[in-house]
Amino acid sequence: xxxxxxxxxxxxxxxxxxxxxxxxxxxxxxxxxxxxxxxxxxxxxxxxxxxxxxxxxxxxxxxxxxxxxxxxxxxxxxxxxxxxxxxxxxxxxxxxxxxxxxxxxxxxxxxxxxxxxxxxxxxxxxxxxxxxxxxxxxxxxxxxxxxxxxxxxxxxxxxxxxxxxxxxxxxxxxxxxxxxxxxxxxxxxxxxxxxxxxxxxxxxxxxxxxxxxxxxxxxxxxxxxxxxxxxxxxxxxxxxxxxxxxxxxxxxxxxxxxxxxxxxxxxxxxxxxxxxxxxxxxxxxxxxxxxxxxxxxxxxxxxxxxxxxxxxxxxxxxxxxxxxxxxxxxxxxxxxxxxxxxxxxxxxxxxxxxxxxxxxxxxxxxxxxxxxxxxxxxxxxxxxxxxxxxxxxxxxxxxxxxxxxxxxxxxxxxxxxxxxxxxxxxxxxxxxxxxxxxxxxxxxxxxxxxxxxxxxxxxxxxxxxxxxxxxxxxxxxxxxxxxxxxxxxxxxxxxxxxxxxxxxxxxxxxxxxxxxxxxxxxxxxxxxxxxx
Numbered sequence: 340x341x342x343x344x345x346x347x348x349x350x351x352x353x354x355x356x357x358x359x360x361x362x363x364x365x366x367x368x369x370x371x372x373x374x375x376x377x378x379x380x381x382x383x384x385x386x387x388x389x390x391x392x393x394x395x396x397x398x399x400x401x402x403x404x405x406x407x408x409x410x411x412x413x414x415x416x417x418x419x420x421x422x423x424x425x426x427x428x429x430x431x432x433x434x435x436x437x438x439x440x441x442x443x444x445x446x447x448x449x450x451x452x453x454x455x456x457x458x459x460x461x462x463x464x465x466x467x468x469x470x471x472x473x474x475x476x477x478x479x480x481x482x483x484x485x486x487x488x489x490x491x492x493x494x495x496x497x498x499x500x501x502x503x504x505x506x507x508x509x510x511x512x513x514x515x516x517x518x519x520x521x522x523x524x525x526x527x528x529x530x531x532x533x534x535x536x537x538x539x540x541x542x543x544x545x546x547x548x549x550x551x552x553x554x555x556x557x558x559x560x561x562x563x564x565x566x567x568x569x570x571x572x573x574x575x576x577x578x579x580x581x582x583x584x585x586x587x588x589x590x591x592x593x594x595x596x597x598x599x600x601x602x603x604x605x606x607x608x609x610x611x612x613x614x615x616x617x618x619x620x621x622x623x624x625x626x627x628x629x630x631x632x633x634x635x636x637x638x639x640x641x642x643x644x645x646x647x648x649x650x651x652x653x654x655x656x657x658x659x660x661x662x663x664x665x666x667x668x669x670x671x672x673x674x675x676x677x678x679x680x681x682x683x684x685x686x687x688x689x690x691x692x693x694x695x696x697x698x699x700x701x702x703x704x705x706x707x708x709x710x711x712x713x714x715x716x717x718x719x720x721x722x723x724x725x726x727x728x729x730x731x732x733x734x735x736x737x738x739x740x741x742x743x744x745x746x747x748x749x750x751x752x753x754x755x756x757x758x759x760x761x762x763x764x765x766x767x768x769x770x771x772x773x774x775x776x777x778x779x780x781x782x783x784x785x786x787x788x789x790x791x792x793x794x795x796x797x798x799x800x801x802x803x804x805x806x807x808x809x810x811x812x813x814x815x816x817x818x819x820x821x822x823x824x825x826x827x828x829x830x831x832x833x834x835x836x837x838x839x840x841x842x843x844x845x846x847x848x849x850x851x852x853x854x855x856x857x858x859x860x861x862x863x864x865x866x867x868x869x870x871x
């Protein structure tokens with residue numbers, strides 16, 4: 340019989356995640372999407388709920404198995420009544436479905452309407468045309484990643500689990516006193532006999548090959564892909580998130596005097612005019628390139644040399660626009676909107692920065708002294724979580740949820756910070772009231788890709804807390820030793836990568852904490868030269 344408290348807690352948590360996802364969407368969405376893009380919005384809401392539920396599934400697994408040392412996660416009669424194996428399998432199928440099916444298709448469908456993604460698609464394209472364009476691009480996504488998964492499962496679908504067997508054989512005793520007139524041994528004394536003439540110990544090491552199920556391999560496949568993203572972006576975010584929140588307090592708006600107001604106004608006007616000219620040149624260059632291509636070649640035009648150069652220029656242009664919008668907001672907060680500006684906002688940012696700094700520092704210490712060394716130096720957070728097991732387990736569950744959710748926020752922050760500094764891919768900032776659905780779906784896909792690595796990372800960091808959970812059997816044993824993937828996880832490649840990226844990011848931000856504006860004159864000159 341299922342534990343009604345767990346069922347009630349799970350239902351309430353799901354509803355809270357749903358409400359939070361809807362509020363998040365409404366709060367950040369751009370006014371242009373307010374009465375449009377309903378299917379992409381539904382995808383974003385469900386994706387956010389799925390990402391949050393994936394991370395919170397670990398605390399639920401702990402609560403379901405709490406206090407049941409003999410509970411293996413399969414016999415629900417011994418546990419809290421929830422079949423956690425089924426729960427995890429559903430999530431292992433749902434995450435790749437969203438990442439490789441729903442989100443890409445909705446992104447293609449949404450962006451086909453403005454002509455930015457689909458080369459040759461005009462603004463205001465008919466729904467049928469948009470649907471066919473989205474299907475065309477989605478086919479290639481499924482073909483590429485579907486082929487990789489099928490080939491990987493056929494070749495690597497086994498887990499080679501190392502097993503160590505200990506055997507002890509006692510050969511003889513010495514100095515054993517006999518009792519009784521017949522000279523026989525007193526059997527009641529045998530448990531206390533420790534003085535052996537010699538004993539033989541057998542230490543046998545072997546490897547057991549176990550065929551993994553389809554959802555288990557799917558979780559390993561998604562976790563492996565996600566680890567490359569999480570190790571880089573999560574490591575950057577651990578250093579960048581606290582710093583940016585604290586800098587938001589340090590650079591809080593203050594009222595401008597007349598001379599500062601005039602200088603800022605002229606600077607913003609000049610930058611706006613330059614960006615308008617650059618935008619027009621970008622549009623002319625793009626139209627000219629597409630006109631030089633015909634038919635099916637338009638679909639692959641972005642991968643040509645000219646297409647890549649145009650994309651690089653567009654990324655620089657988008658960065659410059661973002662910086663200009665940020666400066667305009669700060670200018671208005673320091674002038675026209677100064678009286679209406681909430682003075683508590685910077686202090687909330689400072690408080691959030693302090694909390695983020697503590698969480699980042701604790702995570703780094705946990706990795707450095709517990710996960711990275713060959714043998715853990717100190718349990719640290721494991722001891723902290725176990726404090727609450729006896730009298731207030733809910734606080735331990737909430738603590739694990741906080742630490743896990745924070746890692747997802749760091750991944751999003753790190754992605755934006757990396758893209759903004761190096762311009763290797765399009766940036767997708769989340770700004771209240773100014774976020775388009777394409778940015779929503781990009782960030783939701785990023786969070787979903789990082790959700791399974793976060794779960795695996797949390798299980799590795801808190802094995803004593805999660806010792807009775809079902810996910811330990813999956814992530815800690817079967818997934819850990821799957822062919823090819825096991826080399827990265829057993830040798831802690833991604834763990835060292837997180838530490839290294841966090842350290843390098845900290846040094847980088849120590850010397851360059853601010854994002855520099857784009858050199859618009861150089862970009863303008865290049866575009867103008869291409870036009871002529």
